[in-house]
Amino acid sequence: MAPRKLYGMPLSPNVVRVAAALNEKGLDFEIVPVDLRTGAHKQPEFLALNPFGQIPALQDGDEVLYESRAINRYIATKYTEGPELLPTPSAKLEVWLEVESHHFYPHVSPLVFQLLIKPMLGGAADPVVVDKHAHELARVLDVYETHLAQNKYLAGDAFTLADLNHMSYLFCLSKTPKADLVASRPHVKAWWDDISARPAFQKTVAAIPFPPSA
């Protein structure tokens, strides 16, 4: 079988979202660089993989997919080795997959961009944007705090894709001055400490080329 190719920048949290899933399943893959700084994502070769011109894209044999959450569903469904990331019954799991997408991500993503990515590109964080999204993320994490006081993992007793889909952005958030949003919430912190200690995730972060100062 042709090796799996994950297209994107190894630092991009949406790319790392997929790398985390591939590693949980113990799958071999290579990261094929698509450098956003040179506009590679808008070139025809990449648009043939993702017509929306965003990273990641995944090539798995003949299958080419994009949208990291859809890619992760595919990985979780296709590969039965390793942990069961999409067990049934799945109603609660589906809810928390969507909570990540529509409540967590819209605020953590701009925070990570302002506080981590923009400085790496030579820019400065916009304090108004940071404050707005930090405030909103705090309210979201309050809901998580209550939920995780009743549930060890988001979908219940076991680690699932719902937890996994949060990990790349939680990791990036932990490298910013807003890491306290997690650290100050005991159940969210305990959940993060637990899931980030997973060997597959340790392998995932070891491959992220953070600059020495981060």
Next chain:
Amino acid sequence: MAPVKVFGLKMSTNVARVLVCLEEVGAEYEVVDIDFQAKEHKSPQHLARNPFGQIPAFQDGDVVLFESRAISRYVLRKYSKSAGVDLLREGNLEEAAAVDVWTEVEAQQYNPAVAPIVYECLIHPAMFGAPTNQKLVDECVEKLRKVLDVYEARLSEHSYLAGDFLSFADLSHFPYTHYLMATPYASLFDSYPRVKAWWQGLASRPSAKKLSADMSF
């Protein structure tokens, strides 16, 4: 079997996303109104169903859910076999992957461009008498054009988004597009003939026609 309950308002976009799925599988359901004026969405009873205080929420016996796309998947999984529909394609890995990609595209590409247009041009003026943020609308129209470029190319290859079969990915576009058609920006679709034909096909489905009657601001 008791009808399932959808908590929310029939004209709400995200409520309608769930309702169109219920209609397509022919499930019995009741809509339980949530009184926003009375702040019922922030009441302890509703927060117990949806801790973010939003609509829809959903109840099927002991199962209580929120997030319209999660509720929709639950509904489609539960009723598809008996209804003889296959809108998630979970028996076929490649088809299911295409449904999942285009369901995410709706959520991450289409919705962020269309929703602000609908809110600024229709919902905020109707509900709050708020003026339209034209700068935001103009930015979103430009974003939407780029998204529709991709949709037009896709729909030139396939009759529906995930392939040559109707799926949840298509249906998920119904609510916000219905309202987009009530704004001046409906005419955007005139430049995208295949998108326009695809939309007209969706809008003429019995499920869409039935729900549209209750969808206005």
